[in-house]
Amino acid sequence: MSQDFRLPDLGEGLPEAELVQWLVAPGDTVTLNQTIAEVETAKAVVELPSPYAGTVGALHAQPGDVIAVGDVVITIDTGESDAAAPAAAPVEEAAAEPEKAVPNLVGYGAAPRAGGRPQRRARSHGGVGQTGAADTAVLEAAPHDALPRREAPEPVLERPRSTPPVRKLAKDLGVDLALVEASGVTGIITRADVEEYAARVAAPQATAVEAPAIAPASSRPRETRTPIRGVRRATADAMVRSAFTAPQASTFLTIDVTATTELVASLAADRSLEGHRIGIMAVAAKAVCLALGATPSVNSRWDEAAGEIVEFGYVNLGIAAATQRGLVVPNVRDADAMTLVELADAIRELAGTARAGRTAPADMLGGTFTITNVGVFGVDGGTPIVNPGEAAILALGAVRRQPWEYKGEIALRDVMTLSLSFDHRLVDGEQAARFLRDVAGVLGEPGRAMLLR
Known part of the structure; x- marks a missing residue:
C-alpha cells in the first residue's frame, strides 16, 4: 500500500x-x-x-x-x-x-x-x-584538481549525508564528500570529518601553488542573482517592520574594560572552570541582565492592540548570530536567573546550534532584549535595528588596546564602545543612558555587580 x-x-x-x-x-x-x-x-x-x-x-x-x-x-x-x-x-x-x-x-x-x-x-x-x-x-561536489580522484564506478550512489554548512566547508576546501568517511554512528559527515580529511590529503600537496585569495575582476560574473527567501527574507521583513513602526534612537558609550578582560583571563586559567570558556560576551550578558533589573522599561514591549506597555519580570536574552543562511536571533530563556557560568554555557550552545542551522523556530520567539557582538568583525560600533517586539538592542564593539586616561595618567588599556538602539516610545533618553551606564559600570568594574539586583 x-x-x-x-x-x-x-x-x-x-x-x-x-x-x-x-x-x-x-x-x-x-x-x-x-x-x-x-x-x-x-x-x-x-x-x-x-x-x-x-x-x-x-x-x-x-x-x-x-x-x-x-x-x-x-x-x-x-x-x-x-x-x-x-x-x-x-x-x-x-x-x-x-x-x-x-x-x-x-x-x-x-x-x-x-x-x-x-x-x-x-x-x-x-x-x-x-x-x-x-x-x-549525482554526487554534489566535484573533486578538487589537487586531490586524488575516485575512479567512477558503473553505478552512482546517493550523495553522502551531511548538513548544508558542512557541504559548504567541503566546497571551500575543495573536498569531495564522497571520499570522506563519517566518524560517528549516524553516518552523517561532520565538520571535523571534512577538516581531518582535508589536512590529511593536503600534506603531500604542500608544494602546490596556492590560488590567489581574491579572484581577479575579469573572472567575476557580471551579476549574481539569489532568490530572496528563508532566513534572509524573514530578517528583511522584520527589520523593515521594526524600522518603520518604532521610532528608534541610539546612544553610545566608550569604556575601559581592562578589569573585565583580566577577569576573563583569570577564569580561563581556573582549572575548576575548564571547558566552560567564559568570555567577554558572557560577562556582558550578565551585566545586561543586572542592568535590566534596575531599568525595567528597557525590558518591555509596546502592545498596540491592547494599548498597553508590557514590562517583563524576566529576561529572555536574544543573541544575534551571523550564519551562512543569514542573521538569526535565538534567545536564552530566563537568562536573568542564570549564573555567569550557566550563561556562558547557554550562549555557546545556542551559537553552535545557530551556526549549524539547527535552531528550532520556537527558540527565536519570545525574546525581550538582544545583544549583538559586532566586535568579532573588527567593528567599533553601529546603530543596530531593534528586534520587533523588544525595546532595545545592545551592540558590543571590538576590544582595542589603546592609550587611555587611568588614575590621572595615560596608560595602555582595553577599550570598548557600547552602542544602544532603543524604541523611543518605550524608553526615554534618560532611561537609555542610565541603563548603558549600568552595563558599562559592570564591564568597567565587575565588582559593581554586587550593587545591582
Whole structure:
C-alpha cells in the first residue's frame, strides 16, 4: 500500500519550506521516524522524519523547491494491502479533505526502531527518479584538481549525508564528500570529518601553488542573482517592520574594560572552570541582565492592540548570530536567573546550534532584549535595528588596546564602545543612558555587580 506524506506544519504556523536535501532516494528502505530530508523554513533548517516504514516510491520535489504545507513530499510503499490499516499514520490524508488542518510536526511520531540508516540502492548515470526530476544520484561536489580522484564506478550512489554548512566547508576546501568517511554512528559527515580529511590529503600537496585569495575582476560574473527567501527574507521583513513602526534612537558609550578582560583571563586559567570558556560576551550578558533589573522599561514591549506597555519580570536574552543562511536571533530563556557560568554555557550552545542551522523556530520567539557582538568583525560600533517586539538592542564593539586616561595618567588599556538602539516610545533618553551606564559600570568594574539586583 502506498502512503503519501504531506509536509506538516513545522511549527509557528509557517506556510512553506524549502527542500534542502533528500537523505533517501527511490528504492531505499526507511524505518519509522528515520530522517528522510532536510527542509529550511524562514527560521531554521529542520529534519523531516518519516511517518511510515517501508520502501521509498517517489520523491515529489527537488532540492531548492519551495513546498507548501499540505503538499505531498514523498510516497512510501508500506508493503501492506490496500485493505489493511496502516501501522502508523500520524499524518492525516489531506487529499480527500483539503480543508483539514495539516498536523504539526512537533511531537508526532513513534519511538524510532533500531538501525535507522537507509539501505541505499545504486542507480545508473543519468537516471531520473519517479518524479521525473533531474537525477538526484549525482554526487554534489566535484573533486578538487589537487586531490586524488575516485575512479567512477558503473553505478552512482546517493550523495553522502551531511548538513548544508558542512557541504559548504567541503566546497571551500575543495573536498569531495564522497571520499570522506563519517566518524560517528549516524553516518552523517561532520565538520571535523571534512577538516581531518582535508589536512590529511593536503600534506603531500604542500608544494602546490596556492590560488590567489581574491579572484581577479575579469573572472567575476557580471551579476549574481539569489532568490530572496528563508532566513534572509524573514530578517528583511522584520527589520523593515521594526524600522518603520518604532521610532528608534541610539546612544553610545566608550569604556575601559581592562578589569573585565583580566577577569576573563583569570577564569580561563581556573582549572575548576575548564571547558566552560567564559568570555567577554558572557560577562556582558550578565551585566545586561543586572542592568535590566534596575531599568525595567528597557525590558518591555509596546502592545498596540491592547494599548498597553508590557514590562517583563524576566529576561529572555536574544543573541544575534551571523550564519551562512543569514542573521538569526535565538534567545536564552530566563537568562536573568542564570549564573555567569550557566550563561556562558547557554550562549555557546545556542551559537553552535545557530551556526549549524539547527535552531528550532520556537527558540527565536519570545525574546525581550538582544545583544549583538559586532566586535568579532573588527567593528567599533553601529546603530543596530531593534528586534520587533523588544525595546532595545545592545551592540558590543571590538576590544582595542589603546592609550587611555587611568588614575590621572595615560596608560595602555582595553577599550570598548557600547552602542544602544532603543524604541523611543518605550524608553526615554534618560532611561537609555542610565541603563548603558549600568552595563558599562559592570564591564568597567565587575565588582559593581554586587550593587545591582
